[in-house]
Structure formats: structure tokens, C-alpha cells
């Protein structure tokens with residue numbers, strides 16, 4: 180049996196999710212007539228306490244639409260150098276919106292309200308790009324699935340409001356973060372002007388993300404999604420999977436976190452594992468000594484465990500609804516025996 184820990188995007192729809200997709204009522208969403216898409220957007224917005232939502236093809240699309248909706252060419256976005264919007268969206272932040280990025284934060288992708296305040300350019304100095312947007316990633320993928328402290332987010336939100344900047348959350352794994360902090364989703368939603376929420380990561384839907392914000396913001400995002408080629412027609416098949424995921428797969432995320440912690444303990448026993456980043460959610464990142472990340476990935480693959488090189492000397496494993504407790508224990512057994 181192969182245990183696939185490369186990403187939480189490798190999940191396949193469960194039989195019950197497929198049933199929900201099969202039964203989806205459909206219409207043309209470009210005409211606003213797909214009942215499943217409309218229901219998903221309403222439910223997701225209500226869940227996070229936002230006025231409106233927009234179903235998009237991917238987390239990259241929700242982030243890119245949000246950045247374009249918040250900024251004008253020549254503006255600047257303040258974010259971590261580890262952020263997905265900078266590293267993994269094909270240069271889209273710069274190419275699609277014509278904005279520059281200003282880096283803040285530490286090795287886990289976190290920063291403070293003071294860091295933000297110090298990075299905001301003087302709006303009266305015409306030499307400088309206009310600081311327009313701050314983007315936070317929660318959980319931080321490159322930071323080993325690190326979860327933001329709600330107090331830090333509240334302080335950043337207050338600074339953004341005071342200084343007139345918009346605040347975006349790349350919440351690809353937002354519900355993993357909420358499972359740890361226990362923060363109320365609507366209180367969380369109130370901190371941000373926009374939130375991108377992936378349905379196809381730990382929540383287990385095959386495709387899709389939702390962008391959340393005010394009615395006015397989503398109106399503008401809707402036009403930009405169309406411009407980016409993101410108007411989908413009978414998208415209700417996919418929205419039905421997303422609705423099922425929001426209704427049934429949020430509550431089980433803590434299981435993935437337990438599996439990740441069990442794995443981290445086992446990995447720490449391998450002599451060539453230098454350091455395992457602290458595990459808070461479903462992601463385990465570890466650095467290796469004496470072998471390249473690619474060699475280590477091969478070592479695991481030879482034992483039927485798939486993982487992902489995450490830099491020259493780092494490897495990532497991600498837990499998800501396709502890996503249950505007995506599969507986790509089996510993976511650990513194979514690792515310990517081989518060690």
C-alpha cells in the first residue's frame with residue numbers, strides 16, 4: 180500500500196461527496212444561474228461572517244483576483260518572503276497586478292503589527308510605491324503549517340485600518356488554523372477585508388476555492404475573475420463538492436494534526452533528520468543531513484511513502500483525509516524498521 184503524503188491536494192472525493200456532486204442542480208454560472216454555486220457562495224460567506232463570496236477555480240485564482248481587486252499598478256503588497264502569493268503563483272502578483280512586494284517577517288512566515296507599520300511607505304513621498312495591501316497566510320505552508328496567534332492578527336488588522344491599507348488572508352488552510360486556535364470563524368472573518376479559502380486542500384473537494392469579502396469587493400472581484408478567464412459555466416458539480424466539504428470535512432481536521440504529530444516524533448528518530456519544524460497542523464517539514472532532499476524522498480518512496488522535496492535539504496509531508504490512523508501507523512512502522 181502506497182501512503183501519499185505529498186500534499187493535501189491528492190485527496191479523491193469520497194463516495195458521499197461524489198453522490199452530492201451527482202445530484203447537483205446545475206445552471207450557467209456566468210449568468211448567475213447555477214443554484215449550487217450560489218448556495219456555496221452564500222454558505223461560505225455566512226460561515227466566515229462576510230457579506231459575499233466568489234467561487235474560483237483555485238487558490239491561486241482567489242489570491243490573484245483579490246490582489247488585483249485591492250491594488251493599482253505601481254502599488255506595493257506587504258507580505259512574507261515565504262508566502263504562496265510570492266513564491267508559487269508564477270509571478271502572478273507582479274505580472275497580473277503590476278505591484279511590487281515588500282518582505283516582512285520571520286522564518287515561520289509570521290510578522291507583527293510593528294513590522295507592518297515600519298514597512299508602510301510615506302504616501303506623500305511620490306518616489307515610493309504606495310503601500311496598499313497586507314497579505315497574511317494562515318496556516319503558513321512554508322512555515323511548516325504554522326498557525327497565526329489571533330492577537331497578532333488583531334493588531335495587524337488594527338494597523339491596516341488605521342493606516343488605510345487592505346488586509347488579505349491567504350487561508351488555503353484556514354480551517355486547519357481555526358481547529359488549533361478555536362477562534363470563532365466570524366470573529367476571524369471580521370479582521371480581514373478579503374479571505375481566500377481552499378476547498379481542495381484538507382477539506383477534500385476535487386477543485387475550487389472561495390474568495391470572501393464585502394459585497395462591493397466581490398462585485399469588483401467578479402469582473403476581474405471574468406477578465407482572468409475564470410467564468411465557469413455549469414460549475415455546480417464542483418460547488419456541490421465544496422458544499423459537502425464545508426459541511427462534513429471541517430470537523431475532522433484535528434485528526435490530520437494528530438497524525439502529523441505522530442509522524443514528527445518518528446522522523447526525529449532518524450539519524451539523518453537534522454530538525455523537524457514544530458508541528459501545529461497537518462504539515463511536517465524536516466531538514467536532512469548528509470543526503471539531498473531528493474535522495475530522502477527516494478528513500479521514503481522505496482518504502483511506499485510519497486513525500487515532497489521542499490528545498491535542497493528539506494522534505495515536506497502533509498496529512499489529509501486520504502490517510503487514516505492505521506495508514507499513519509503503518510508509515511511510521513516502515514520508517515522505524517528501516518531506521
Ligand SMILES: *Cc1c(COP(=O)(O)O)cnc(C)c1O
Nearest residue numbers: 237238239240263316320349351
Ligand atoms: C495550495 C495553496 C494555495 C492555492 O493553490 P492552488 O493550487 O492554486 O489551489 C494558496 N496558498 C497556499 C498557502 C497554498 O498552500
